[in-house]
Amino acid sequence: MTKPLSTVESHEAATDLDEHVGMVVGIDSSPGSAHAVAWAARRTDRFGPVRPVAAWRYPTWAVSDPMLGAPPPAPVEDFAEVARRDAEKAVAEVPEAERSPLVLVRSPAGPALVDVGADANLIVVGTRGRGAVADSLLGSVSCYVVNHATVPVAVVPRDVPLDDVRNRVIVGIDGSANSVTALRWALQHSPKDMVVEAVHAWSQRAVTIPEPYTVPIEYSEQDAAVTVERTVVQAMSRLEGPERDVVRTLHYGDPRNVLRERSPDADLLVLGARGHRGVAHLLLGSVTTGLIHQPLVATIVVPVGDD
Numbered sequence: 001m002t003k004p005l006s007t008v009e010s011h012e013a014a015t016d017l018d019e020h021v022g023m024v025v026g027i028d029s030s031p032g033s034a035h036a037v038a039w040a041a042r043r044t045d046r047f048g049p050v051r052p053v054a055a056w057r058y059p060t061w062a063v064s065d066p067m068l069g070a071p072p073p074a075p076v077e078d079f080a081e082v083a084r085r086d087a088e089k090a091v092a093e094v095p096e097a098e099r100s101p102l103v104l105v106r107s108p109a110g111p112a113l114v115d116v117g118a119d120a121n122l123i124v125v126g127t128r129g130r131g132a133v134a135d136s137l138l139g140s141v142s143c144y145v146v147n148h149a150t151v152p153v154a155v156v157p158r159d160v161p162l163d164d165v166r167n168r169v170i171v172g173i174d175g176s177a178n179s180v181t182a183l184r185w186a187l188q189h190s191p192k193d194m195v196v197e198a199v200h201a202w203s204q205r206a207v208t209i210p211e212p213y214t215v216p217i218e219y220s221e222q223d224a225a226v227t228v229e230r231t232v233v234q235a236m237s238r239l240e241g242p243e244r245d246v247v248r249t250l251h252y253g254d255p256r257n258v259l260r261e262r263s264p265d266a267d268l269l270v271l272g273a274r275g276h277r278g279v280a281h282l283l284l285g286s287v288t289t290g291l292i293h294q295p296l297v298a299t300i301v302v303p304v305g306d307d
Helices: 031-041 079-090 109-119 140-148 177-189 221-236 255-265 286-293
Strands: 023-027 050-056 103-106 122-126 153-156 168-172 195-202 246-252 268-272 298-302
Touching: 023 031, 023 079, 023 109, 031 050, 031 079, 031 122, 031 153, 050 079, 050 109, 079 103, 103 109, 109 122, 109 140, 122 140, 140 153, 140 286, 168 177, 168 255, 177 195, 177 221, 177 268, 177 298, 195 221, 195 255, 221 246, 246 255, 255 268, 255 286, 268 286, 286 298
Parallel strands: 023 050, 023 122, 050 103, 122 153, 168 195, 168 268, 195 246, 268 298
Antiparallel strands: 153 298
């Protein structure tokens, strides 16, 4: 059962969060937020209903001590009401049967989405703009949610198509257990007719032990092929239903560059939140963070241990 949030406002529709497993979508008044809602609404058959979450808080000037004896200007309108109105406008086009009641939270946006989305199938955030009363769903909020959420997180650029026009999902793999989980997640949550492509970026690496011992460890294209095959076999081993085809792709180079170059050919990029520290490249920190800061396609980050 989800722990009740002390910051959830007494909004008449925001009750009994336990019944609303689906997609938690962060909402402010920006176009990017509206696009994220529309993207999520197209995928309720895969992930469940849209559960809109709007976060608000008083600006610093409204709660700080007066400076030089001058009182701060009074708010021109109720901040919670502005957040509620913007959120309801953003979800107005989503059929009522495909969305849960609005959750209105007095909190920074990142922690609010992580807390409310703890039981969700997916948390969805946009990548542009700043609402009148909520934190921006760009940079700090997206990164906070990706780094702290215990469920998969989708980061949706405002200019990506709402539908799956290319019918392809790319999964970045490095042979780690988490990349196995990411590939398994993609196979489980993509339509059966969608092409799933496992992309592994490799390069020759050398691990040096302090002198007088120097031990080079080579990583060849053949090693990379073995990594891909092992990852695919492990990901498929626990899938239910008929076996699916997975396209295996090897590219020499930095994974950030390789995956960014491959992204325009896909509708979705799936990444693990953790990876190897060694011969293989990591899907951790610099790779995943670099790709979600300026994503070219909707990008889903699957957390450690998520099955």
